[in-house]
Amino acid sequence: MTMRTGAEYLESLRDGRNVFIDGERIEDVTKHPLTRGYAAQAARFYDLHHQPENEASLTFVDEDGTRRPIGWLYPRNQRDLERRRDYANQVIRSFGGGAFGRLPQSNNGNWYALVDDTAPWAELSKDTPATVDLARNIIADFEANRDADLWTVPLLNDVQRDRSDPSVAARNPMLRVKERNDEGIVVAGWKGVSTAVIFADTILLGNIVKPGTEPEHIIWASVPVNHPKVTHVGRRSNATPAESGFERPLSSLGDELDSMAYFDDVLIPWEHVYHLGNVDHSRLYAQRTFDFEHADTLHHMIVNAELMTGLAVLVAQTTGTLQHPVVGSDLADLVRFHETLRAFTIASEATAFVTPRGLCKPNNIFYDFGRAHYLENVGRLTEKLVEMCGRSAVLSPSEQDFEVPEIGTRLLEMFHGTTMSAHDKVRLFKFVQDRFLSDWAGRFRSFERFQGTPLFLIKLLTMQRISTDPGGSITELAREAIGLGTSDEMTARAVAERKELFGSVTPVATQPAPAQAAAANQGFSLDDKDQPDYIKTQDA
Incomplete structure (x- = not known):
């Protein structure tokens, strides 16, 4: 299956996933009044790709001759980016003029930060068996989700917690690795918040590093949304299923719902693990995952x-x-x-x-x-x-x-x-x-x-991502206009004046500009003559 239908999508949701909203267990998200509206909207998203008039604008044929939704187009050039933009524009405006922010096309690109360069995820992972090929896992799971046209939702954020006391943060039950064994890792704790995850197929686990994040919290892996030991707790729904489209033209369509998830000693097999334990690595990749x-x-x-x-x-x-x-x-x-x-x-x-x-x-x-x-x-x-x-x-x-x-x-x-x-x-x-x-x-x-x-x-x-070095290109025009010369010339004049005024010269400590230091740590590089040098700090 390369492009599933709305009916196939709805049938996939009838899988016993553990969902609670406002204290009530939702047995079937395709039928319950609080969830059926958005499930139907997501199904319509899949059906759009099968309408003949949308073939050129919503689908593409990849190198293997397989037709897929453009949401899965792996961009290789500027034209590919423009096609993805035109695709997103058509999809977004098809649902109440942009009523829903998290349809599948907005999430599946999160795989690209991992797929683009698998080596660091594997090489920098901590306490991972040598027999486990993390790089292969990334590619295999990406292709499996793409080929089945599944909906992957990221769970990188942690549930909000008290950060005033490090000991409180350490006790907070955020998701962590409890055990490593021959089969995989056993994880337990909370992750959240994410949008529409209860309507999706796959959870892409990751981290946004914050105070209190420890190596055992760093987990990049995938888990099925319907895992029997994962419980999703959604906020109160604002859907108005009893209202007509005349009275409530948007809320009557449904509510995409934000939720958090509790993992109750969930075993994640090694073949679905991508990276573990490296706080520094995870700190660099959180925002890149969302690019x-x-x-x-x-x-x-x-x-x-x-x-x-x-x-x-x-x-x-x-x-x-x-x-x-x-x-x-x-x-x-x-x-x-x-x-x-x-x-x-x-x-x-x-x-x-x-x-x-x-x-x-x-x-x-x-x-x-x-x-x-x-x-x-x-x-x-x-x-x-x-x-x-x-x-x-x-x-x-x-x-x-x-x-x-x-x-x-x-x-x-x-x-x-x-x-x-x-x-x-x-x-x-x-x-x-x-x-x-x-x-x-x-x-x-x-x-x-x-x-x-x-x-x-x-x-x-x-x-x-921008260099604010006073001696760099960001101040070049200002220095030229005033007649100040280079940064070294400015410093030399200041040193001479200080020596004349005070009789001695105290060395001035110099530090790299914060943005430059960050850029050096993140491996940024870009050479583009059409933009100023001081914004040539792109994540390559």
Whole structure:
């Protein structure tokens, strides 16, 4: 099987997986009211690839002559990245205009950080039997998941815990290796949080190193979602299965659900283990694992910005304010927001680089900048959209109200617009309400902040990837404009002046710029004449 159908996907979910939501065990995620909606949406994702009109845009034929979803396309050049972007754009907008952030295409690229260079995972692993070929395991499991068109969801984050006291962190029951034996490793503890894992097939275990992380916590491996000793605890669902698509156009579709997982002495066979015990190695690879997922996040943001812009124009049209100068200014902000995000993703592809192993990666500096730009502006622009709606964003009649003999006609008269019927106008406002003001919308906002990476962390990652050496290229233009010369010449003048003023010279301690040190440790390299030297610190 290279491209499974929606029916095959739904049947695979009926496997006895251990799922609890709001204290209730979900016996079948394809049938329970809290989960069946999103399961159906994910099934529709698989079916999209079988529609003849989507063959060219959603599928490709690999070197072996096998047709696969473009989500599995291993990019070798810039054109491949553009195809993946066009693919993501079509998929994302097909589901409520970007209503779901974690469909399968956004996750499967997490394999690439391992597959691209298997040697370090194997060579730097700790306490691994010499007979176990970790590099082979990575390739074999990647190909098995790809060939069966499975959905792999990463579990790298740990459940939030108290970090104020190291002893508390040490006692925290995060996932750890309890035992190594001839069959594999036995692990126990918690992992979380991840989105849509209860609807997926495979868990890709890994780590984001934080204070309190010890070697026994470092586990890179894969486990079936339906493992009998793995229990998934999901948050309360915001799905509204009892509501009509008119009243709740998005939440009635389902809720992708975030969850955490408890591993109760789970045996992971050696053939599904990729790396163990090396905190330093894991620290370098956490963000790299998310490179393609973060690029997909920016694709989601672009679609959402387009959606917001279109909604704003429709609202302005139906309220008769399209020509109002203030509304025009707000619409210009939304258009600029959308086009700026597109520019970031195009820039990330135009300055992409190919690793020594042949994987073409989008320039993470630019898609990080794009995600930061989105997070800095989306709240303000959402408020502008809601303000355009006025009271209609929170007060509009139900579909049944239009059928009431005593008042239905009067409602039709009140909501009728020159270019939009009363029903269409109310549908527009109910969409805005469900997308931006409901409980479902509140979770979506939180998810965007999480999947986009907290803004402060994006800035921190940026500083790790940019050289801020005062003597480097980042200050070259400023030094030339002022006439300061080189960094050595500046230092020489400062030393001479200090000697003249104070009669002695105290050596000035020098340290490498933080970004340079980080770059040296992470093996960054890129030579691209089209961008400044100080951002030539890409993960190759």
